[in-house]
Amino acid sequence: xxxxxxxAIAKVEKSPGYWSGVLRRIAxxxxxxxxxxxxxxxxxxxxxxxxxxxxxxxxxxxLRRLRPxxxxxxxxxxxELGRDMLTRxxxxxxxSLTMGVTPVIIAFFIGSAIGITAGYVGGKLxxxxxxxxxxxxAFPSVLLAIALSGALGAGIFNGLLSLTIVFIPxxxxxxxxxxxxxxxxxxxxxxxxxxxSGFTIVRxxxxxxxxxxxxxxxxxxxxxSLILASGLSFLGLGVKPPEPEWGLxxxxxRNAIYVQPWVAALPGLMIFITSISFNLLSDGxxxxxxxxx
Amino acid sequence: MLTYVAKRLLHTxxxxxxxxxxxxxxxxxxxxxxxxxxxxxxxxxxxxAEMRKIYGFDRPLPVQxxxxxxxxxxxDLGVSIATGRPVASELWRALGNTLMLAVLATVIGxxxxxxxxxxxxxxxxxxxxxxxxxxxxxxxxxxxxxxxMVLVIIxxxxxxxxxxxxxxxxxxxDWAWDWVHVRHLILPxxxxxxxxxxxxxxxxxxxxxxxxxxxxxxGQRAKGLLDAGVFRHVVKNAAPTAxxxxxxxxxxxxxxxxxxxxxxxxxxxGFLLGQAIFQRDLPLLQGTILVLAMFFVGLNLIxxxxxxxxxxxxxxx
Numbered sequence: 001x002x003x004x005x006x007x008a009i010a011k012v013e014k015s016p017g018y019w020s021g022v023l024r025r026i027a028x029x030x031x032x033x034x035x036x037x038x039x040x041x042x043x044x045x046x047x048x049x050x051x052x053x054x055x056x057x058x059x060x061x062x063l064r065r066l067r068p069x070x071x072x073x074x075x076x077x078x079x080e081l082g083r084d085m086l087t088r089x090x091x092x093x094x095x096s097l098t099m100g101v102t103p104v105i106i107a108f109f110i111g112s113a114i115g116i117t118a119g120y121v122g123g124k125l126x127x128x129x130x131x132x133x134x135x136x137x138a139f140p141s142v143l144l145a146i147a148l149s150g151a152l153g154a155g156i157f158n159g160l161l162s163l164t165i166v167f168i169p170x171x172x173x174x175x176x177x178x179x180x181x182x183x184x185x186x187x188x189x190x191x192x193x194x195x196x197s198g199f200t201i202v203r204x205x206x207x208x209x210x211x212x213x214x215x216x217x218x219x220x221x222x223x224x225s226l227i228l229a230s231g232l233s234f235l236g237l238g239v240k241p242p243e244p245e246w247g248l249x250x251x252x253x254r255n256a257i258y259v260q261p262w263v264a265a266l267p268g269l270m271i272f273i274t275s276i277s278f279n280l281l282s283d284g285x286x287x288x289x290x291x292x293x
Numbered sequence: 294m295l296t297y298v299a300k301r302l303l304h305t306x307x308x309x310x311x312x313x314x315x316x317x318x319x320x321x322x323x324x325x326x327x328x329x330x331x332x333x334x335x336x337x338x339x340x341x342a343e344m345r346k347i348y349g350f351d352r353p354l355p356v357q358x359x360x361x362x363x364x365x366x367x368x369d370l371g372v373s374i375a376t377g378r379p380v381a382s383e384l385w386r387a388l389g390n391t392l393m394l395a396v397l398a399t400v401i402g403x404x405x406x407x408x409x410x411x412x413x414x415x416x417x418x419x420x421x422x423x424x425x426x427x428x429x430x431x432x433x434x435x436x437x438x439x440x441x442m443v444l445v446i447i448x449x450x451x452x453x454x455x456x457x458x459x460x461x462x463x464x465x466x467d468w469a470w471d472w473v474h475v476r477h478l479i480l481p482x483x484x485x486x487x488x489x490x491x492x493x494x495x496x497x498x499x500x501x502x503x504x505x506x507x508x509x510x511x512g513q514r515a516k517g518l519l520d521a522g523v524f525r526h527v528v529k530n531a532a533p534t535a536x537x538x539x540x541x542x543x544x545x546x547x548x549x550x551x552x553x554x555x556x557x558x559x560x561x562x563g564f565l566l567g568q569a570i571f572q573r574d575l576p577l578l579q580g581t582i583l584v585l586a587m588f589f590v591g592l593n594l595i596x597x598x599x600x601x602x603x604x605x606x607x608x609x610x
Contacts, residue, residue, distance in 0.1 A: 135311030138590050140548030147582045150570035151319045227436045231552050234438055235567065250439060254556075261446040268439025276434035283430070 018212075025288040032284025035277040042274055046093035055084035057091040057244045066260045077263040079249065080256050081242075085263055089270055091244040095156070096271065099238065099245070100226030103160055107167035108218040114168070115175020116210060120183055120202055130176060136169040145228055149237040159238035163229055167221055174217045178210040212289055219282040223275035230271050246271045298598055305594050312590060313365070316583040317358050320575045370580035375572045380580035383565060388584070390460060391554070391561030395546040397482040402489030403539045406432075409490070410497025410535075415527075417502050425494065432491020441484040441556035448480060455480050458558035481557040485550070489542035496538045500531040533604035540596035544589040 026032050045052060060082035067078040076085040118129040136144065148162035182188065183206070191201050230247025232238035239245040241252065246267040253264035336344075345351045349360060364371070370380035406429070413425035449457035456477050504510060504527050514523065551563030558564065562581055569577035 131307060132311070134308050135315060138308050138312050138593070139315075139586050140545045140589055142545070142549030142551065143582065143585055143589075146551055146566065146570070147316075147319055147578070148322075150566070150578060151323045151575075153324055223434055227434075230436060231438060234552065235555060236571065247436075250442070254442065257442060257446050258450055261450050265439070265443055265446060268436055268442060271436045271439060272434065275436065276430065279430055279434045 022285075022288045026284050029284045029288065032281050032288070035280035035284070038273065038277040039281060042093055042097060042277075045090055046097050049091045049094060053084075053087040053090045055087040057083065057087045058242055059083065066256055066263065068260055069262055069266075076266060077260060079253060079263070085266060088244040088249060089246070089266060092246045092249060092267060092270065093274075095239055095243060095245040096226065096230055096247065097274070099156065099159060099163070099229035099233070100274075101222055103163035103167055103229070104218055104222050104225045106160075106164045107171050107221075108214070110164075111168045111171025111218075112175045112211070112214050115172040115177075115214070116179045116202060116206065118172070119176040119179025119210075120198065120206060122180070122183070126176070129172075133169045133172050133176075136165070137173065141166050141170075141224070142228060142231070145232060146235070146237070149232055154237045154240055156239055159229065159232050162232070163225055166228070167218075167225065170221065171214060171218055175210060175214050178213050179206060182206050182209045216282065216286050216289055219278065219285055222282070223278040226271060226275045226278065294602070297601055301594060301597055305590060309587065309590050312586045313362060313583065314358065316579055316586065317361055319582065320579055321354070323573075323575060365583065370583070371576035373569075373574055373577045375568070375574040375577065380577050383577065384562065384580055384584055387560060387562045387565045387581075390559065391547060391550050391563065394478065394481055394485060394554075394559060394561060395543055395550060397478065398485035398546055399489055399539060399543045401482060401486035402542065403493055403535075405486070406490040406493025407497050407535060410494040411501055411527075413494065413498040414501025414505070417505075422498075426498065429491045429494035429498070432487045432494065434491075435487060437484055437487055438552040438556050440487060441481065441553055444480050444484055445556070460560050481553055481559050484556075485546055485553050489539065489546065492542060493535060493538055497531060497535055500534055501527055504530045533600050536603070537596050537600040540592060540599070544592040547592075548585045548589055 060078070062082055064074070064078055065080060065082040067074050069075070069077045071077055074084050074086070076089065079085055079088065114129055114133070118126040139147070145162050145166045148165060149158050152158040152162065188201060188205050191205050196204075229238065230245070230250070233245050233247035234251045236251060239248050241248060249267040250264075250271075253267070256264045342351075349357055352360075368381055370384065372378070373380050373383055376383065409425040409429055413422040413429070416422050445457045448455045457480075460474070460477050505523075510523060510526060513526070547562070549563075550559075550561055551566050553559070554561050554563035555567055562585060565577065566581050568574065569581060
């Protein structure tokens with residue numbers, strides 16, 4: 001092979017790939033880009049909370065409880081213990097985002113591993129894995145999350161654990177069905193015929209083709225996870241007081257709806273904005289990658 | 294068809310078996326001793342051992358599971374630790390309340406979802422599509438427990454039109470289909486209907502757009518078929534899937550009603566579940582989750598069978 005042909009091959013490999021096409025398409029989607037900006041803003045708010053927030057999220061004053069929105073010094077009012085709402089909403093992003101996003105990330109890795117293994121190996125292992133997954137899939141997700149964290153007891157770790165268990169089955173199912181479809185394509189057969197090991201085939205030929213659809217599906221679960229995670233704290237499972245977390249804040253402010261209704265509703269608005277942004281971004285990603293629902 | 298039903302049933306049995314194991318294990322993954330909520334903290338070792346024997350906790354797990362399953366299959370879900378009443382009778386009452394709420398919410402959600410989804414799919418790309426799609430994405434993104442609170446703030450606190458909580462002036466025992474009671478149903482049912490509305494709308498939109506782009510529709514149109522005729526084709530093709538989605542949504546609502554029932558203090562299974570969790574009433578927790586999960590498994594089976602009956606193409610694939 002001459003140097004020229006080698007160079008030509010290298011050039012072919014450098015041609016804009018699938019992912020850059022996806023990026024280009026999504027960059028042209030104004031709704032998805034707006035949603036991305038909101039999400040980035042939320043993340044920055046969570047990271048830099050101590051520098052942005054005007055007050056201490058834990059310290060309240062009994063004398064200035066439940067002030068309305070627009071009070072001097074407390075632009076979003078105060079909560080039932082006289083703590084600054086704006087501060088607590090900013091700090092709330094930390095736990096709410098962590099509790100909502102982490103389970104999906106962990107479940108993405110574990111679920112993909114289970115699904116791809118089941119789909120690629122097939123046969124008895126597939127049946128054994130997928131029938132087990134079916135059992136967990138037989139529970140409505142809210143019920144399973146509440147059953148697990150209800151039995152395990154309140155706490156951040158138990159909440160994360162329950163939610164992770166809830167999201168593994170759906171991701172594993174998608175991963176299994178996509179992998180089973182890819183396994184039957186000729187180039188995988190060809191790789192096997194040429195003597196490539198199972199691990200190599202999965203890494204080189206299967207992974208690249210299945211990870212996209214699984215990833216998009218997983219991003220769609222983030223909004224569900226956010227709502228569920230805050231829902232657990234709202235019920236008194238999950239995060240415990242006095243930590244600032246949107247779901248928990250909604251819970252402790254529930255009795256205040258007769259005094260300061262709109263202050264009490266603020267934490268839910270934050271959950272709503274975050275969850276709809278993740279949904280819009282996931283939708284944009286889906287159409288940019290041309291995956292049918 | 295019969296063989297399909299038999300096959301589907303055969304597939305459901307092991308799932309149901311697995312579900313029962315998960316429910317049984319719930320009590321055992323709970324931290325601490327399952328007896329802690331029954332016994333005073335200073336109970337003597339002898340008393341503890343005795344209670345362990347009475348509740349059967351001294352036997353090996355598989356034996357405990359076998360005995361529990363046998364009792365459960367006979368309709369005996371044990372006795373609630375908090376109230377001392379049989380779990381089955383507590384559940385039965387609550388289940389009626391939750392079913393009423395969930396069925397109503399599903400119907401509202403289905404009708405609105407079909408409407409929005411159809412409009413969006415039929416006028417794809419127009420401002421109507423964008424509006425309907427926006428409404429449906431709100432439906433799937435809104436934390437429904439928060440929506441419930443907001444509706445209470447608007448319609449109970451500010452306007453004072455509808456009651457904020459409960460299932461009627463005298464609780465749930467004397468439910469009747471009159472205005473006094475139905476008023477209590479409106480806010481929780483509307484809140485609950487938002488999720489199936491969003492999901493049905495998104496499904497129907499995709500279905501309608503897909504059917505409209507198929508060649509037989511284009512062909513029929515070319516032959517001069519009017520919009521009414523096209524509409525008939527679309528409905529016939531979209532109905533099985535839309536109904537299947539609705540059936541599953543009913544199951545999700547039944548299982549996930551706890552958040553909304555907590556907001557509205559609605560005396561259903563979710564409320565019961567909340568009680569069970571916070572009083573650490575493990576038999577009640579176990580029983581409620583088992584019944585709700587089995588309901589979901591059964592509903593899945595029915596949905597699959599009905600969908601295959603309506604649309605034989607499903608069976609072949």
